[in-house]
Amino acid sequence: MAILQVKGINKRFGGLQALGDVNLSVEENSVHAIIGPNGAGKSTLLNVLVGKLIPDSGSVMFDGQSVLGRKPHEINQLGISRVFQTPEIFGDLTVFENVMIPCFAKRDGAFKMNGIGDVKKEKDILEQAEAILDDVSMLDKRHMHSASLSRGDKRRLEMAMCLVQEPRLLLLDEPTAGMARADTNNTIDLLKEIHEKRDITMAIIEHDMHVVFSLAERITVLAQGTPLVEETPENIKGHPKVREAYLGEAQV
Amino acid sequence: MLGLNKKDFGLLCLVTFMAAAAPILLNPFPETSTLSFLNAGYPALMQLFAIFGIVLIGFNILFGLTGYLSFGHAAFIGIGSYTAMWMYKLLNFNVIISIPMAMFVTGIFAVLIGWICLRRTGIYFSILTLAFAEMAYRLSYSVLTPITGGETNLSPDPINDPMILKGENGLTVPHLFGFDLNAKYVAEVGNWSFTFEAGYYLCALVLVLSFYLSIRVFRSPFGMMLRAIKANNHRMGYTGLNPKPYMLAAFVISGLYAGLGGGLLVAMDAQAGAERMFWTESGTIVIMSILGGAGTLLGPILGAGAIKYMEKILSSISESQLHSWLSILPDGLEDFLVYILANFFVGHAWHLTLGLVFMLVVIFVPGGLVELGQRVASRFRRKGSEDALVSKETPAE
Structure with a gap:
């Protein structure tokens, strides 16, 4: 089909x-x-x-x-997810935060106002993000500033950001x-x-x-x-x- | 504690302590000393520290987190002020009505202005906000004079204003359920004198609450989305997130904080004028934000405090005061230094000092006073750990 x-x-x-x-x-x-x-x-x-x-x-x-x-x-x-010619990631954020954002997008939709909750207490999001980083073998780089990753790793991270949205x-x-x-x-x-x-x-x-x-x-x-x-x-x-x-x- | 982690809770405690003890902490010099002039612990100035701290905390949620630079936030302070003033004129002087109403009306304006300005990003967004603020300023001097009082400013008129909730013998100064905000207690301790004023403590309480809320926003999913917008607005859409409502929410929140600041200004001093909305006022907000450290939690409070301090204290240092401070120097040198300082750095020339400080900060510590503090702290820490290292190695040798 x-x-x-x-x-x-x-x-x-x-x-x-x-x-x-x-x-x-x-x-x-x-x-x-x-x-x-x-x-x-x-x-x-x-x-x-x-x-x-x-x-x-x-x-x-x-x-x-x-x-x-x-x-x-x-x-x-x-x-529909898109991977760009030059990897588009959230350069100012850590690797882990980069994958958390699409997790939120998948769970909460295009917009959800949650200005009081604590990111660190969102168990399901944390688990998902960790699992996907493990899948693309980047778990050891989770706390790195994503802008400082190598080109290949940026591509990997971008792929992870797309994949976590299934x-x-x-x-x-x-x-x-x-x-x-x-x-x-x-x-x-x-x-x-x-x-x-x-x-x-x-x-x-x-x-x-x-x-x-x-x-x-x-x-x-x-x-x-x-x-x-x-x-x-x-x-x-x-x-x-x-x-x-x-x-x-x-x-x- | 209160939904915060240990470090954030520590920061909150620090700010609470500073706000509570400000009348003492900011008055380090005894009344009799020639340096007593540098004391900042008097109510009028401490109110400004707190109020601009609040405005800047809100501005930081917009500029610090999303990177969208608004050049029109003074307009929201002005709108808040006028609204609060009209509450006095129409209803009564209870700030429990005027301050929430100031926020409410400012919020409506923020939704409208934000909705229009956020159609553009970058410099175009800044210019649009500037245009709105200038419009507000010019209109309040011309066609809106019946509402704003124009050049004569707006102040309550107990004889002609309706004040329908005031009652027979109601207070005609801002109060909180009948408690006069000007009430103060002066403590004389030796040569020191500390003034504790109700109005200041109202501002301080609101400051601590604002600070607490801003920590929550910083740590929330919403705050993370705002930082993502700053990092890569373009990627947001392709990640299934709509940046527009996030931006609008940030803009309105920062507008509400500015409206709250405007309402508090009128609660401390019952008059409102359009000069509060002039574009240099908006510029000062931006400078405070950068000087303190945009995107940091403490930065807004430090920036607001530093600039308001310079504005009030540096600008009123006179030549005779300089003479008395520098009298230990040889006469020729003293006169020379006083001449230089009085003509270029203090008094009416204080803007030059501000400009130099600002330049130094932007060039050497782009992260503002917060970064400066962190660098100093880490220098001390490194020194400490080096000492520890040396002392550990010595016995081995």
């Missing part, structure tokens, strides 16, 4: 057609990669999915509900951009583990073919704002249309 259904999305920026008639469906419990050369419209598509951009036409349905026109926090509360769909925007090979492999392992352990549907936007082919079960190739092909990884390799998009027109 498709958990995310994108139909006929168009988005223009002035004279530029960033997205033209994009159709896409992400199956539940799958890892779906969206690839394409620079300027193909990958990030625009992602921004539409998380409510940052409103398309000119088309529809985005998540689990039978329209996502369009909703604010980022509403989309998150529906069960999202139904995890959107990843180039999760390994700017990482060294070793960090990239660690991230791939982490994502694999998450997928296997938690059955979370993932949509990955990625540049790095190594990452894509190690993770994805289905791949959509985007070029100039339109999807070219949607196939399994085996069939994507050597697909003439894909070669064309990446390497330019075939010479006769």
Whole structure:
């Protein structure tokens, strides 16, 4: 069953057609990669999915509900979490506080006024936060100032912040951009583990073919704002249309 | 204790003790000494310490926790003052009515102004708040004169005002259920004289309560959300949290504290004027906050105290006082120093001293007086532990 259904999305920026008639469906419990050369419209598509951009036409349905026109926090509360290209964490707060905040968001919703209670007495929140930090093996860094973490650890922390909300769909925007090979492999392992352990549907936007082919079960190739092909990884390799998009027109 | 951990409870006790003992602690010099001029333990000044401490505690919940810099908080003090004054004029002089009403009306204004200003962040938010405060100030001198008294200020008029709850022989000064807030007890101990005034103790009580509430807010999930907004507003939305209502709540809470401060000002001295809302007053609140240490618990109280002290004490030091303090120096040097100090650092030139202190703090201890205190304390502690280390090693050698 498709958990995310994108139909006929168009988005223009002035004279530029960033997205033209994009159709896409992400199956539940799958890892779906969206690839394409620079300027193909990958990030625009992602921004539409998380409510940052409103398309000119088309529809985005998540689990039978329209996502369009909703604010980022509403989309998150529906069960879509996002991991950013550069890890977005609460830099001024400790690692532990960083994971507590999504726990509160999950339990109390988008807004709850509790100005009298004591954070340290919220047993269930503390337990959840501790468990997730243990899962991503960061428990030893719980008291660290999160801004001083390494890039790889920031990514791990961001992932933990998303996972603790038990999202139904995890959107990843180039999760390994700017990482060294070793960090990239660690991230791939982490994502694999998450997928296997938690059955979370993932949509990955990625540049790095190594990452894509190690993770994805289905791949959509985007070029100039339109999807070219949607196939399994085996069939994507050597697909003439894909070669064309990446390497330019075939010479006769 | 009271839902606080040990350290916070200690802080609360410290503030309670300081507030209770202020009339003694702030009067270290005997009346007969030439330094008695530096004493700050008289009611009018202690009231200001407490009231601005309260305003700053509220401001700190907004600026210290969320990082949103409001440049218009003086307007809320003004609104609180006018409301309290109208309660005197329409009902009676009991502050049990005027102070809560001051908070209530300020709260309504804070909701409206906050709702509009919070559509923007950063410097644009600051400018919008400044615009509202200036509007309040200008309007109270022009079209709102019937409500604000304009240039002549607003004060109660026992003959013409309705004062419907006052009764036949009711008090015509601010009181608490008939207990005159100006009532005072002066204790003469040797050459010292300590004044305990009812009005000050009302302010001190409210200060301690405000401080207690602010500790609770700091430690609460709500406080954590506010710090998250400061750390990364953008991430909030993608974590499923709506930053808007959190910000508005913080803004309204800080507005309520400012309204409370305004109400107390009028409870101590029954007159209200628009100059309380001028933008430099809002600026002073910001400076107090940074000087004391934004985002810390004690910072607001220290900042408010330090600046109000300088404003009242430094500004009224006269040349003859300087002469009497420096008389031990050789004549030429004495005259020279007095000339420099009197013309550049005290009296009407006290702002320069404030400016220098502020600059030094921002450059060397960005965390304000609280950080300064922590650094001094840790220096002593390190020295202490080093001594301990040395004494431990000595026998081994």
